[in-house]
Amino acid sequence: MIKTFFGLGRSPFAFDENTPLLEHQRHHLDVIKVHCHQGGFCLILGESGTGKSVLKDAIVRHDPMRWVTLVIERFHHTWPDLLRMLCEGLQLETTGNELECQTRLVTEARKLNAMGKAIIPIIDNAHLLPVDLIDKLCLLLEEFPKNHCLILIGQPDLGASIRFCKHPDLKSRVTYTANLDLLGPDAIAAHIHHQLDLAGLPRHTFTDDALALILRASKGTLRDVNNLCLGSLIEAVSDRTKTVAVNQVNAVLMKPHRSGNC
Numbered sequence: 001m002i003k004t005f006f007g008l009g010r011s012p013f014a015f016d017e018n019t020p021l022l023e024h025q026r027h028h029l030d031v032i033k034v035h036c037h038q039g040g041f042c043l044i045l046g047e048s049g050t051g052k053s054v055l056k057d058a059i060v061r062h063d064p065m066r067w068v069t070l071v072i073e074r075f076h077h078t079w080p081d082l083l084r085m086l087c088e089g090l091q092l093e094t095t096g097n098e099l100e101c102q103t104r105l106v107t108e109a110r111k112l113n114a115m116g117k118a119i120i121p122i123i124d125n126a127h128l129l130p131v132d133l134i135d136k137l138c139l140l141l142e143e144f145p146k147n148h149c150l151i152l153i154g155q156p157d158l159g160a161s162i163r164f165c166k167h168p169d170l171k172s173r174v175t176y177t178a179n180l181d182l183l184g185p186d187a188i189a190a191h192i193h194h195q196l197d198l199a200g201l202p203r204h205t206f207t208d209d210a211l212a213l214i215l216r217a218s219k220g221t222l223r224d225v226n227n228l229c230l231g232s233l234i235e236a237v238s239d240r241t242k243t244v245a246v247n248q249v250n251a252v253l254m255k256p257h258r259s260g261n262c
Helices: 002-006 023-038 052-061 079-089 098-114 131-141 157-163 168-173 185-199 208-218 222-238 246-253
Strands: 040-046 067-072 118-123 149-154 176-180
Touching: 002 222, 023 040, 023 052, 023 118, 023 149, 023 176, 040 052, 040 157, 052 067, 052 118, 052 149, 052 176, 067 079, 079 098, 079 131, 098 118, 098 131, 131 149, 131 157, 131 168, 149 157, 157 168, 185 208, 185 222, 208 222, 208 246, 222 246
Parallel strands: 040 149, 040 176, 067 118, 118 149
Antiparallel strands: none
């Protein structure tokens, strides 16, 4: 609808494999690449909507010929279940006891290493995972070749849980922490303008007042910025105007699912 009305070849504020990362996300990805070559344990921390999933997707897409990324996004809070999900991610047999599953994982890691590949286990929503299981997982990965990297993605309290846990060696295993903070006004404005450029829309598509309202209403959350901009463009299409003004942004903010946000 937006593409047709504005005469675009690409949808604005739509994220896919061709969407460039923001500057700070690119920086974190570059650092994580190094840790994946040398062996590491990385944390990606941030509040909901700050861009953790965008960074995760970039890691998954990076160098699929040499990186074997397995993403665990749902899990039960037991060690056997976590082992089975790791085996499933590597397309290994999941039957047998814990020792058999661990042996399969280590054997597969060494096999892949001999082929010049690295295993990058990624656990999303890791703040829901008990710290005891994280410690067990780190101990298991100690048996992997050193060109692997465990990446845990979660809310900021994940970092605190590891920092103050009863396993003193767990904190020392962390090699890098990527903190995805809320965006400042300049970064949000730059992001909106960049998305408009990518889609082929003029930067004045959003009036100054509309842009200022989006900056205030989004409260620095990247997901909210994108949703507000996309919703406002839909409202503009409905109003048959190619300029997004305060009226269109307010129409999005007044939706029932956003009540109490601003």
